Amino acid sequence: MKMLMNEKIRAAEVELTGLNGEALGIMPTAEALAMAKKLKVDLVCTSLMSSPPPCKLIGAGDAKKEKQQAKAAERPMKVKEIRLTPHIEEHDYETKQRQAEKILKAGDAVLFVIRIKGKEGLAAKELLERLVKDLAHAGRRAAGIQLSGKQAQVQLNP
Template identity: 35%
Template sequence: MAVCLFNYVNLNGGAIISELMINEQIRDKEVRLVGENGEQLGIMSVKDAMKIARDANLDLVKIAPTAKPPVCKVIDYGKYRYELARKEKEAKKKQKMVELKEVRLSPNIDTNDLNTKMNNARKFLEKGNKVKVTLRFRGREMAHVHSSRHILDDFADAMKDIAAVEKPPKMEGRSMSIVLGEKR
């Protein structure tokens, strides 16, 4: 018979600490009991439920403490914890992290260089990442910011077959940037 106060469970991406009371920690008068195979055994006193769990050489675990009456299940607690950890690990594997890749341009970029940058951005988008296209201004280039915005607009237009503009062009200090995401 196992005794544990806390079980760390990760649901929907956030770490939630759920207190799973087992065996003698359950202090309720009556509980709804679920058998080891999932069958409903009905509402009974905790002593009777504990007796059923001991006879099966398993643990009595309170799985739904907020229900009226609380729901307890007759299971092997160690195996239950292992299954929860395994499910959490599987869910974590299936999550995909979306990265923000950056492509840097300058106001006087040549067309071949721009095409190379577009190809790089296309590869990033095909892998499922977002792309931040940054147009950096140095020195006297700051005087012609308004006339350089078309470079970002042209970049977005050239990528519109696989990308959608998530954030429009915005000036941040000495650079103007736009964020492109995969088209849905």
């Protein structure tokens, strides 16, 4: 979906929503644009499917954020897998953490998988808990940590 902004809106009149989400009613597009210019914000058309098209006043920084959210909502979330070992060195841990952060910021989910041999189950669980805690700012886990036979895993969603 392409978002129309400011002068690109061609409709004669628009249904306007204010900066704080308050309904300002139907008004001529020129008047809505003048109001946006006066408040130093953007006039953004949210849908082209109705007449008059609904538009809202959005602050300059918010318009970019809104565009990114619309783009993120368009594409389906992918689950990227990151494999680890229970006895990972600090540098490698930090690299995997940065990699996961990048994936989460891009809007995809991360599945951490640790292969377990023998009595490594506890170490694997502790490592996954540490990762979840360290990445709490970027994403939250979809479910608990799953320990099953030969592997431990946890999924983080953005």
